[in-house]
Amino acid sequence: MFHIYCPYCGEHREENEFRPKGQAHIMRPKDPESCSDEEWADYLFFRDNPKGIHHEMWVHATGCRKFFNMTRDTVSYEILEVYKMGEQPKITAASRVVGGEK
Amino acid sequence: MSNVAVFDQNAGIGVLAESPLAHVSGVKGGHTPGVVIHEKAFLGYLTLRGNSADSSFCSGVEQALGMPLPTEPLSLHQNQQKGSSIQWLSPDEWLIVVQGGTEYETEMALRTELSSHFAVVNISGGQTLLTLSGSAAQDVLHKSTVYDVHPRNFPVGKAVATNFAKATAIIRRPSEGTWELIVRRSFADYCYRWLIDASQEFGVDYE
Ligand SMILES: [Zn+2]
Numbered sequence: 001m002f003h004i005y006c007p008y009c010g011e012h013r014e015e016n017e018f019r020p021k022g023q024a025h026i027m028r029p030k031d032p033e034s035c036s037d038e039e040w041a042d043y044l045f046f047r048d049n050p051k052g053i054h055h056e057m058w059v060h061a062t063g064c065r066k067f068f069n070m071t072r073d074t075v076s077y078e079i080l081e082v083y084k085m086g087e088q089p090k091i092t093a094a095s096r097v098v099g100g101e102k
Numbered sequence: 103m104s105n106v107a108v109f110d111q112n113a114g115i116g117v118l119a120e121s122p123l124a125h126v127s128g129v130k131g132g133h134t135p136g137v138v139i140h141e142k143a144f145l146g147y148l149t150l151r152g153n154s155a156d157s158s159f160c161s162g163v164e165q166a167l168g169m170p171l172p173t174e175p176l177s178l179h180q181n182q183q184k185g186s187s188i189q190w191l192s193p194d195e196w197l198i199v200v201q202g203g204t205e206y207e208t209e210m211a212l213r214t215e216l217s218s219h220f221a222v223v224n225i226s227g228g229q230t231l232l233t234l235s236g237s238a239a240q241d242v243l244h245k246s247t248v249y250d251v252h253p254r255n256f257p258v259g260k261a262v263a264t265n266f267a268k269a270t271a272i273i274r275r276p277s278e279g280t281w282e283l284i285v286r287r288s289f290a291d292y293c294y295r296w297l298i299d300a301s302q303e304f305g306v307d308y309e
Pocket residue numbers: 006007008009010060063064065066
């Protein structure tokens with residue numbers, strides 16, 4: 001059971017109040033017409049499934065109903081950070097390797 | 103003044119209105135019931151959306167409602183004189199609850215005062231409000247929601263949208279001894295039956 005901090009409500013809430021919404025930071029190709037089939041399919045259908053650091057979107061479904069981002073470790077399930085839409089993660093797979101494992 | 107077609111959705115007296123709890127009969131919990139539940143039916147509800155960083159939006163809302171816009175998350179402001187309230191729902195969304203029959207004039211007052219990018223929608227009839235009071239009201243909430251309703255986490259003037267039983271509800275604390283639950287119309291019967299059942303051990307009055 002997760003205890004998730006909503007960056008908009010400013011409090012921790014039970015996981016029941018949230019819904020996971022998949023991988024974060026997926027950019028829509030600027031010019032779909034000029035995309036290759038592979039690029040377009042990658043945007044539409046293909047998602048990362050990393051062992052370790054994962055950036056994902058969650059929605060505070062029964063609270064403020066806002067989307068936000070979360071960096072989570074898919075091995076330990078530890079929530080490393082939450083940040084608002086439009087912001088970038090402070091913790092990434094690269095920064096973790098440089099900083100060393102916790 | 104915004105250029106939007108609006109009309110008074112309240113049909114007024116003479117047209118039979120039915121609360122979602124019109125079918126339930128009262129319950130009596132003895133001489134000293136631990137919980138007293140009461141439905142405040144037919145209140146007016148409006149959702150307001152806008153940008154709280156825009157000072158003209160904030161002052162316009164205050165002018166129209168006679169109470170300041172709650173910009174602090176999870177806060178509830180009340181206008182005791184008008185019997186109305188406004189609560190924070192999300193960074194750009196608020197719920198206004200007014201006395202039944204005044205929702206149209208409230209909407210018009212907001213439309214007169216506000217000019218920037220905003221939205222007001224009359225959602226009256228989509229939900230109802232239950233008040234919980236009595237010495238065991240907090241105990242009943244402890245049984246019904248995972249949200250921490252202990253006074254250290256839930257002071258007077260707080261309003262939270264969360265899970266209630268297996269439904270969702272807004273839980274508010276307008277005063278020291280009173281809790282309010284705003285439940286969706288379609289869940290009102292379920293929430294009512296849950297409350298009566300959960301309150302049974304303390305003795306419950308529902309009028
Ligand atoms: Zn939230």
